[in-house]
Amino acid sequence: MNINLYRRRRLRSTQAILTRVQIRDLGRKIGYTSFRQSVEFLMDPLNYFKLSKIKMADIHQYLLEQGITQEKCPSTHIRQGDHSRLLISILFPGYPIIKASEHHYRDLRENRSLQAKVTDLAYDQLPTTDKFERLEELFKSSVDWHQRQQDEYTIDIPLKKLNRSIVVEGHASSKLNVRLFLYLWSSEHMAWKPQAFSLSVDGKECITEDQRKLNDYGFSHIDITDASDSILKANRRSTSSISFVFKFEKRPTTHHISVCAVVEKSPEELCSQLYLQTASLYIGQAMESSSKNIPAAQSVQKKVVELLNPLNQNDRLELDKTEKLLLSCAESFLTAWNNPEPEDDDNVEIFTGGEYVSVSDPIMLTRIEHPARCIFCTHNTTFDAKVFFKFQVTSMNWRCPICLVKIRGIQDLYIDYQTKVALQKYPDEERFLLEKDEVYLPIPALDPLPIVNDIPKKRDPVEIISIHDDEEQAAPKRQKTNIDEL
Ligand SMILES: [Zn+2]
Secondary structure, eight states, rough: HHHHHHHHHHSSSSSSOHHHHHHHHHHHHTOOHHHHHHHHHHHGGGGGSSSSSHHHHHHHHHHHTSSSOOSSSOTSSOOOHHHHHHHHHHSSSTOOOOHHHHHHHHHHHHHTTTTOOHHHHGGSSSSOOOTTTEEEEEEEEOOGGGOOOOEEEEEEEEGGGGGGGGGGGGGGOOOOOOEEEEEEOOOOOOOOOOOSSEEEEETTEEEHHHHHHHHHTTTOEOOOOTHHHHHTTTOOOOEEEEEEEEEESOOOOOOOOEEEEEEOHHHHHHHHHHHHHHHHHHHHHHHHHHHTTTHHHHEEEEEHHHHHHTOTTTGGGGGHHHHHHHHHHHHHHHHHHHHHOGGGGGGGOOOOOEEEOOOOOOOTTTBSSSEEEEETTOOOEEEEHHHHHHHHHTTTEEETTTTEEOSGGGEEEEEOHHHHHHHHHSSSSHHHHEOSSSSSOOOOOHHOOOTTGGSOOOOTTTOOOOOOOGGGHHHHHHHOOOOGOO
């Protein structure tokens, strides 16, 4: 698919799966008489955090009546934010909900709203990446360690505060991997960078090599989830406390201590998120291009619902299911995507001839399974999303392994549908010829003329491969597909 098209589409605003009639209806339910105001409100996921529980229940009921969801309307006991998240996941499939909720908390803080609890203040300053999605702050306490010089500093935390299940109660069958991150704060707004310290819990030293590495990468958290069995078993009825004993080389500057719950995602889950996000690009485009034609918009929405509804919240983190979803969304909505509006025409690419594209991952040198690219990349080659997440995810600075362009987060990435199709269609090919119409063709090895004669004899200029020292032994495998041998 045309790289520029992807980029422009990606940078566009998020599209809810609602028709104009539904936008008008829902706008009225939340008190807007003008269509423009309704669009502005309903098309911004952030706004769903501003709705009262009653209005959210109203909206949910309407979505059920319209057949847009089969997800039951939660009882009024659900926490407000949980219902907001649920509505966003129904209306904006593939949208990273955490982005909206973090934005929401930041807004509250900046506007000094009464809703902003003190505990939210420092919370947004924490460095996280897509791998660690923050949920809630579970515990916070002030300490006077900065005023005392002693060998050890102890904080007792009630175990019921470390109850991890509380944060996923809204999602009963959730398989999310919830971790507990402990932070030390030098002030309300500054997390202390862990260095030269030790921490023992239940008399056992609990700082691992991996933990130190994460802190060296720039993260400020200390993952305490596995520090003790009693933390793993903590629940709302736990009555005892647990002691955390710190030793520092220098006197600490600690004023506050907090623990927050975080969802840690595996490379597979991140990869699934990327498939869903890319699928939602096709969905958004189809909804957008049909929006002025009511029957067309209704039939697009019907198709979208048909494709999405079989996937519950857990399914949306499963690779095989989201992979299939992307393929069906692309098959169903590719026509809409391929008909760019006139505004897109001023940036037509000049075609300069076929290009050879390798489907070996630049990190592992194995055949790519989940072909991904960043919206800022200008190359046609892709890298494997799962491998990328596995190797880059602990770093706070993501870069494209091919062109090294900076990647701000998963929102900058997409799965390349055409490469994915080619990979499935020709399971043994390691390189393809990319034709003008964005079609990937296998290189005809047994018919050397005329294509092979056009290839530079020594090295394909398109292919940029980085070989890690410890992976050099994998290099000979690539020789098999060297053009010189064709
Ligand atoms: Zn790149």
